[in-house]
Amino acid sequence: MLGGLARWLRAAGYDAQFEYGIDDGDLVRRAAASGQILLSSDGPMFERNLIKKAHVRALYIPQQLSKMEQLQFVLRELKLPRRQAKCMSCGGELSEVPKHAVMGEAPPLAFRNCERFWRCTRCSKLFWHGTHWQRITHRLGELAE
Numbered sequence: 575m576l577g578g579l580a581r582w583l584r585a586a587g588y589d590a591q592f593e594y595g596i597d598d599g600d601l602v603r604r605a606a607a608s609g610q611i612l613l614s615s616d617g618p619m620f621e622r623n624l625i626k627k628a629h630v631r632a633l634y635i636p637q638q639l640s641k642m643e644q645l646q647f648v649l650r651e652l653k654l655p656r657r658q659a660k661c662m663s664c665g666g667e668l669s670e671v672p673k674h675a676v677m678g679e680a681p682p683l684a685f686r687n688c689e690r691f692w693r694c695t696r697c698s699k700l701f702w703h704g705t706h707w708q709r710i711t712h713r714l715g716e717l718a719e
């Protein structure tokens with residue numbers, strides 16, 4: 575349910591893992607073992623003992639929120655400042671690549687309209703700041719004000 579949120583948390587610079595269909599118990603145990611914060615829209619999950627006894631930091635994400643609202647909600651509730659973006663696919667570090675190096679690889683429209691490009695050092699995926707990115711960062715900027 576929150577797969578899109580994980581991608582945008584990475585864009586905001588945070589490690590986020592998402593696994594489709596993972597068992598609730600496994601998820602809680604994994605968060606307990608790794609010290610990661612558990613995010614879920616699944617109300618009954620919050621009845622689990624590990625969470626109730628506060629061995630796991632968990633945040634309930636209201637289901638009716640849009641993806642963007644979910645991201646804003648999480649950053650606000652957990653008081654997370656925006657950091658340098660990570661790869662939206664795998665959470666790897668991004669390193670900037672010169673524009674001429676991505677000619678023929680970047681889609682023509684992106685190559686024409688964007689000046690800066692980044693490559694994931696882990697999965698090699700290429701990123702640029704397209705209109706979608708600009709809309710998101712603009713709204714995250716509003717949040718920070």
Ligand SMILES: [Zn+2]
Pocket residue numbers: 661662663664665666694695696697698699
């Ligand atoms: Zn990556």
